[in-house]
Amino acid sequence: MSSSDSNPPKLNRIVVLISGGGSNLQALIDSTLSTPPALPNSHIAHVISNRSKAYGLTRCSLSSPPIPTSILNLKTYLSQPSSTPRTRETYDIELASLVLSTSPDLIILAGFMHILSPTFLALLHPQPDSPKIPIINLHPALPGAFDGANAIPRALDAFEKGEVKGTGVMVHRVVEEVDGGEPILVREVEIVKGEKLETLEERIHKVEHEIIVEGARRVLKEMGRI
Numbered sequence: 001m002s003s004s005d006s007n008p009p010k011l012n013r014i015v016v017l018i019s020g021g022g023s024n025l026q027a028l029i030d031s032t033l034s035t036p037p038a039l040p041n042s043h044i045a046h047v048i049s050n051r052s053k054a055y056g057l058t059r060c061s062l063s064s065p066p067i068p069t070s071i072l073n074l075k076t077y078l079s080q081p082s083s084t085p086r087t088r089e090t091y092d093i094e095l096a097s098l099v100l101s102t103s104p105d106l107i108i109l110a111g112f113m114h115i116l117s118p119t120f121l122a123l124l125h126p127q128p129d130s131p132k133i134p135i136i137n138l139h140p141a142l143p144g145a146f147d148g149a150n151a152i153p154r155a156l157d158a159f160e161k162g163e164v165k166g167t168g169v170m171v172h173r174v175v176e177e178v179d180g181g182e183p184i185l186v187r188e189v190e191i192v193k194g195e196k197l198e199t200l201e202e203r204i205h206k207v208e209h210e211i212i213v214e215g216a217r218r219v220l221k222e223m224g225r226i
């Protein structure tokens with residue numbers, strides 16, 4: 001038997017950053033565990049939350065095997081005594097070093113409600129020509145439409161005022177500009193006249209659960225990892 005026969009291929013280490021319910025994290029977990037796996041040769045190696053009460057953390061402990069997690073909350077971090085001043089900038093440095101300590105092959109922001117600073121990105125992507133660990137983000141709007149928080153209610157509101165015909169979701173590469181990186185996958189979502197916010201949210205989440213997996217698959221494929 002050759003050494004390549006005896007050594008199974010190294011699993012792609014996916015590190016997911018969350019803030020809340022983690023339904024998209026669950027879609028990613030399921031995609032690595034299904035038979036056959038939608039995301040082959042990959043596992044969710046670590047989950048980082050900036051909120052201690054995020055239900056996504058419970059999903060990690062319920063997963064089999066359990067997924068290691070870390071919590072790094074901005075307010076808690078800023079309030080801790082320290083010999084050097086703590087700022088939002090130093091929080092992002094701490095977050096970058098936490099992410100790097102998990103040795104990710106791919107970083108996915110799945111409902112991570114914290115704007116990453118240029119410092120964070122510079123630590124993850126140090127040299128313009130060095131190999132970069134891809135960072136992708138899921139956002140519940142079409143490119144350039146409703147950047148930032150509360151994109152779904154803002155889209156519904158704009159639809160009711162006749163300003164937009166529909167909405168959508170996208171997976172995009174993370175750059176300094178919030179929700180502004182190159183889209184990897186975009187799906188339009190219809191808004192039905194008179195529809196309630198909860199119904200639209202539910203339909204959008206269903207699409208998200210598909211495209212977050214497909215977006216991750218595309219990036220890993222492009223890297224030659226699957």
Ligand code: GAR
Nearest residue numbers: 020021022023024111138139140148
């Ligand atoms: C998702 O709808 C995601 O697109 C959104 O947060 C939700 C997280 O849901 N992200 C953003 O708005 C980022 N700007 P989940 O915790 O159930 O996966």
